[in-house]
Structure formats: C-alpha cells, structure tokens
Amino acid sequence: MLITIADVLPQSELEEIRAMLGAMRFEDGRATAGWSATLVKDNEQAREGAALSLLRERVSKAILENEVFSLATRPKALTPLIFSRYGQGKHYGTHVDNPLMDGIRTDVSFTLFLAEPDTYDGGELVIETMAGEEEVKLAAGHLVAYDSTTLHRVAPVTRGERLATVGWAQSYIRDSAKRELLFDLETARRNLFAQAGKTPEFDLLAKTGANLFRMWAEV
Numbered sequence: 001m002l003i004t005i006a007d008v009l010p011q012s013e014l015e016e017i018r019a020m021l022g023a024m025r026f027e028d029g030r031a032t033a034g035w036s037a038t039l040v041k042d043n044e045q046a047r048e049g050a051a052l053s054l055l056r057e058r059v060s061k062a063i064l065e066n067e068v069f070s071l072a073t074r075p076k077a078l079t080p081l082i083f084s085r086y087g088q089g090k091h092y093g094t095h096v097d098n099p100l101m102d103g104i105r106t107d108v109s110f111t112l113f114l115a116e117p118d119t120y121d122g123g124e125l126v127i128e129t130m131a132g133e134e135e136v137k138l139a140a141g142h143l144v145a146y147d148s149t150t151l152h153r154v155a156p157v158t159r160g161e162r163l164a165t166v167g168w169a170q171s172y173i174r175d176s177a178k179r180e181l182l183f184d185l186e187t188a189r190r191n192l193f194a195q196a197g198k199t200p201e202f203d204l205l206a207k208t209g210a211n212l213f214r215m216w217a218e219v
C-alpha cells in the first residue's frame, strides 16, 4: 500500500524544525548506506548529536501519534529517523531498502517532507509499482508511506534544497496485503459507526477486524 497523510506536522512546528536543521551539521549520506546503495546515494544527513536526538524524538512522536499512520502501518517499532538534505544536483538512485535496519525488520518506508515544494525543483520520490512509476512530492508536513519491498529513487534536485526526514517501521502485520485489508475494514467500520452508530453489523466488523489482527500479529 502507498498512502499519503496530510499534516503530520503543523506549519508552526515546521518553521522551528527547519531552523533547528539549519543550525545542525550534515555529513555525506553514504556513511549510513549499504555497499550497493553507496553506488547511487548522493545526499547529506544530519550528524549524530544531542540536537539530532531531540529532533528525532519530537518528530517520531508526531508520526506515531498520527492515527492514519498508525492504522495504515500498524507499527511495532520505528528506526531512528534520518534527516536528509538534497542541494542542487543531489539525488538517490534506484535501490531497495535493507531488510533489517537498527535491529528491526523494515516493512514500511516513509518520507516526511520538510521543505515546501515551491522552494525546490526535482527531488520527487519515485516509487516503482506494478502500475508504473509513482512520483511523490508533497507539501511540507505531509508524509508518504510505502512498502519497503519496492524499488525507488529520489530524482535529482535542480533548484533549491529538499529537506525531508525518512524512517522505517516494523509492522505487527508483515504482509502488505493483510495490512491493507485491516485498514479497509477499520475504515468501513468507522464510516458505518458515523452513519448508523453501534449496530450489530458494526459489532461484527469490530469482531472480524480484531480477530484477523490477533490471527496475523507478530509480537
């Protein structure tokens, strides 16, 4: 499933986060790439330190508290976030993400855009799907989550600077098709509740959703 989620971070926080990033030191992104990714990765990332730890904590909390993110990915754990910067000419060529990172299995990859799209050209996240290439470039504060199993790339930036934070979730539900099924069922259940309240049909959907989760969850 590929899903975009609006307003994971509000406008007021974005300005402060961009200012914090502006004061931080960045290093070559190849420092954290596997050997084949170093062939294609050409960006910069915020360096480890107290400021990065604080920022990570704050943004991870906002992501995990987002209800749509939680229902779409069913996160068991997140990797430490990477804050990346792509100046002019920077890009990240086609690759698949490592299956394990920081001790967790990567089921879902996500990018939270931090720069407004009219401040830079290029820098689209391009994801290869069975239906063709999906280009994603979102407003600052919006997030895209997609299966870590996909090939994807970041197109070269040709003007300005692309700022984003990226991370990975291990899901309680390993299989993407099952995650989508649970997401649809929960959406239907909530819509039914909004229309008709707590009917017997609502209870049956609640039972089915909970019991499928119990059947599939890896804890």
Ligand SMILES: O=C(O)CCC(=O)C(=O)O
Residues within 6 Å of the ligand: 084, 092, 097, 111, 125, 152, 153, 154, 164, 166
């Ligand atoms: O910056 C992005 O949107 C994605 C970066 C990426 O693919 C990665 O770090 O593995």
Ligand SMILES: [Fe+2]
Residues within 6 Å of the ligand: 095, 096, 097, 109, 152
């Ligand atoms: Fe990636």
